[in-house]
Amino acid sequence: MLTDRQLLILRAIIDDYIQTAQPVGSRTLSKRDDLTFSSATIRNDMADLEDMGLIEKPHTSAGRIPSEIGYRYYVDHLVEKQMIDEQETGRLEERLRQSSKESEILIRQAADLLSDLTNYTTVALGPNSQMETLARVDFMPLDERRGVVLIVTDQGHVEHRTVMFESRVAPEVIEETIRLLNDRLVGTSIGQLKIRIGEEVARLQLAQRQQYENMMQLIQSTVGIQTPSSLYLGGKKNIFNQPEFQTLDTLRPFLEWIDEQDRLTHWLESLPNREIYVSIGSENGIVALQHCSVITSDYTLDGETFGTIAMIGPTRMDYRHGVQMMGQIIEALRRTKLDE
Amino acid sequence: MLTDRQLLILRAIIDDYIQTAQPVGSRTLSKRDDLTFSSATIRNDMADLEDMGLIEKPHTSAGRIPSEIGYRYYVDHLVEKQMIDEQETGRLEERLRQSSKESEILIRQAADLLSDLTNYTTVALGPNSQMETLARVDFMPLDERRGVVLIVTDQGHVEHRTVMFESRVAPEVIEETIRLLNDRLVGTSIGQLKIRIGEEVARLQLAQRQQYENMMQLIQSTVGIQTPSSLYLGGKKNIFNQPEFQTLDTLRPFLEWIDEQDRLTHWLESLPNREIYVSIGSENGIVALQHCSVITSDYTLDGETFGTIAMIGPTRMDYRHGVQMMGQIIEALRRTKLDE
DNA sequence: GATTAGCACTCGTTAAATATGAGTGCTAAT
DNA sequence: ATTAGCACTCATATTTAACGAGTGCTAATC
Structure with missing residues (x-):
């Protein structure tokens, strides 16, 4: 079991790493306002967290980065289910309403919105006819x-x-x-x-x-003729801004995978989740996504079950923000009326 | 005007560079079977070709590479219009026939075929309704x-x-x-x-x-609702194998541009050419394509004018092979009957 | 006059050597 | 239990040197 301080430190490491994409050192942490301990104390706790497998170091003299287990812990325990922000959801609903009443276009718009909101790539799957x-x-x-x-x-x-x-x-x-x-x-x-x-x-x-x-x-x-469900990719170029995809070795598998529409469709259809679900790194079971995390959710449009929407970013993604935005988009879609 | 030997050398430089993607030096050329002159002689001619703007050197102590003007000359004078290879066209026609009789699917198949044949990216535009x-x-x-x-x-x-x-x-x-x-x-x-x-x-x-x-x-x-003409991209991943796109600086603009479907459609529609046409580097007038060449052609399906197909590769593309394959694909499409 | 051999020179590439500094783990003092 | 102090590690950046492919020019040769 984690002590309060260890929890605080774990959270600080992950929050920091999510923002900077740089390994986090004990000295950096000790300078944070919410951590009043000395760097040595933090180092001791970090060693413990590492023993538990929650964080790891890229090499001896670097700071720590979260492990997949660490992210999992973070998502499960440290990302609180946030309330729907009525105002924000209203704004989203309004933007959806303005775009079209055609379901196909609405869904594209929703994917684009979610992608703009988070700067991650999104995939939206329409109804399976x-x-x-x-x-x-x-x-x-x-x-x-x-x-x-x-x-x-x-x-x-x-x-x-x-x-x-x-x-x-x-x-x-x-x-x-x-x-x-x-x-x-x-x-x-x-x-x-x-x-x-x-x-x-x-x-x-x-x-x-x-x-x-x-x-x-x-x-x-x-x-x-099998009529493939309509698939839409939003914000594909966002991946170019992620520091972990600045090299061809990481970028190429991702782009090749995401351009394979059939495989992508099949993968999305195989996800069994009705509600918002987070899948981290190797949990995805897909080589091309081993350094990515995915937030997926089924969505309803005008009350009727419709399809699946997914958000794909590096494992170092902003889970809190991502989950919240996902929640708001599917809520906005749920409220969107197809007829007037 | 070019002497016969200069022509031979220019051709050899471009052929070699197309294959290796490496600047071509005088010594390398003098070892070719079809060039019997000494490296010094070749150097003199190379200097002349450079004065004419047909080739250039990346830096003082490198070999020569073709300039855009050089490629243009090559395409206009050195790529002979090749006869349709009846056997090969027949094979292509057969593969098209087997895929489907639905025009949409046929066109996708044609784009994929052309892409497989050449290892370049292809874009096919369906009929503009x-x-x-x-x-x-x-x-x-x-x-x-x-x-x-x-x-x-x-x-x-x-x-x-x-x-x-x-x-x-x-x-x-x-x-x-x-x-x-x-x-x-x-x-x-x-x-x-x-x-x-x-x-x-x-x-x-x-x-x-x-x-x-x-x-x-x-x-x-x-x-x-403007019904966009159907657009299909084939062999997008081929770009990853081109040496000139091994860096993010070149890769990113290209990928971002080619994923912008509306712009791509508009661009293809704006091409006024009925027959096979080659556009080299900056001739494209598009920043993202300044290091690319494009072979485009309108095509007919079952005799009726239908759409446009394009092949995109680095300026260092194999124009001879590309033009020939393009010719065979549009011929195969022309012969393909939609009904039985 | 055209071709070729010879040679000094250029300059990008690669490898080795060195310096830097962020961060750690451990020990001893508080 | 916490913290200050310090030796140690190792990725990264910088410098330097060696290398070699290729060139342009000149003088010799056909």
């Missing part, structure tokens, strides 16, 4: 052999795909197919749509099958 | 107060937007509005759509206006 349900299927002919299949979800998201017929198809057949699909499949989740269309085809009478099978399979292939 | 014309407008109700407005272009591209009504609108009014718009506006270019809707509203009888104005303005606002 696999979870939404079919509200309507429609078909728009373009010319004799081409047309656009439209799939609208209950959330108002639209997917479309241009299809070609191998030969001319009678308009009645198309109309009837669409009617059939609308009758039978509205309410089905998008993820299951492909399978369900297959089932419907199987259920057709032999006579009908000849007519409709082709058309339905065409639509089935349309649905088959 | 402003130029396409309206094929159909439609509306899909979602619930009492929400619906999706769909705009389909003659090329089969779809834009959609969810709209909210302030109060319930009679289905007949909606239907009639859509009918009206379809009657009057099909064939209008997307760029002009907003203005044209305004004109139609103005033309309404006073009685009708009350009914439809609201609805039409809602649709107008939908169209108003």
Whole structure:
């Protein structure tokens, strides 16, 4: 167990290091207003903190820096859950309101805001349309052999795909197919749509099958395309200002990783957390993020569960500020109404 | 005017430098099989080439490197227009064919291919929908107060937007509005759509206006959103392998510039070239690209003019190979059929 | 007259030598 | 239990010297 003084010192080391990115020495600490002890006393406590694995030294004659365990302790015990600052949240809400009412744009705006607020890189993941349900299927002919299949979800998201017929198809057949699909499949989740269309085809009478099978399979292939959830990166250039990313060895893996959209999406989707969660350094389980920490949270828009937003910075990130800003953004998003 | 030997030397210097990224000295050149002269002779010619501004030296005791003027001369006189390699183009066409028939995906694939082929970064710009014309407008109700407005272009591209009504609108009014718009506006270019809707509203009888104005303005606002042409970046990480981008001073401006999607799109759209064009260093007129060269070309897909594709590398790029690969990709795209 | 060998000179790069100083751990005094 | 004092460590910065690739010029050669 830590003594009060050790706690004070640990906190001071981390706060200082977060600000300066320089190892913190005992003399520097003893000059702080909130630490009235001599540097020797502090040195003794620092040795203890090091034994406990909370801090470490880059080399013999340097000051101390927090270890991952130290950051973890700091986040768990020293970052108090802060109250929502009503005024600030209001301001954020206002800025979101002004940008747009289109959810896609709102989310981008939220990511940009969060990034501006913290100077870290943010990633926002939109709704995973696999979870939404079919509200309507429609078909728009373009010319004799081409047309656009439209799939609208209950959330108002639209997917479309241009299809070609191998030969001319009678308009009645198309109309009837669409009617059939609308009758039978509205309410089905998008993820299951492909399978369900297959089932419907199987259920057709032999006579009908000849007519409709082709058309339905065409639509089935349309649905088959996995529609990736929309991903948005905000403040990517912020990383350039972080002292720990001033060398290619650290910068390159990070940039290469974050530009890999599919992997990034998958990673965000795999995070199981509903509320604000902090993941530190190697806890991320990703080599490219071993010197980064991530604050993630699911968010709701206008009350409905929507997606995930993440903030990525060096392990030496300002957790207190980051967590607070994250809280305010998701609160502002929650309050944002999509309609007027 | 250049003597034959000077031409040979200039070519050798540029070829060598493109490969090694190291200043080329007279002794190195004299050891080449295609240069049979002594290093002293070569030195004399090099001095002449330098006087003409075609090559320069980084410092007194280094070899020579090509100047921008030198690269320009090289590209204009020393890179012969190469024939399309039928076999290779066929292979590319095959790989494109296999990926998809969706134009968006095809273009991404083309950019990735070009990037793999050359190890440079590529940018592909899809069709600018402003130029396409309206094929159909439609509306899909979602619930009492929400619906999706769909705009389909003659090329089969779809834009959609969810709209909210302030109060319930009679289905007949909606239907009639859509009918009206379809009657009057099909064939209008997307760029002009907003203005044209305004004109139609103005033309309404006073009685009708009350009914439809609201609805039409809602649709107008939908169209108003500038639909950015689709942009795709391929092989962004290739830049990390270029020796001239191993320092943050050069890397950072480049990465910051290329991540600015709007600016990038605008830049690509502003290029007036129909055929393959090479732009070297400061010719680009962009600070972030002052040490880069760009090979751009418009491309057609299945015969129809479609968009622009660009290849970005250091000024020390392999122009010969780059131009050739660019030619083959746009040829492969031209031959790719969208339907079967 | 064109080419080439020879040589002094330049200057960026690398390596070794040295100095600096922030910070530590330990011991003894308070 | 705390603190002053001091020897010791080690990354960083600075200086110096050695190195060598490449040049320009001159004089000899074809």
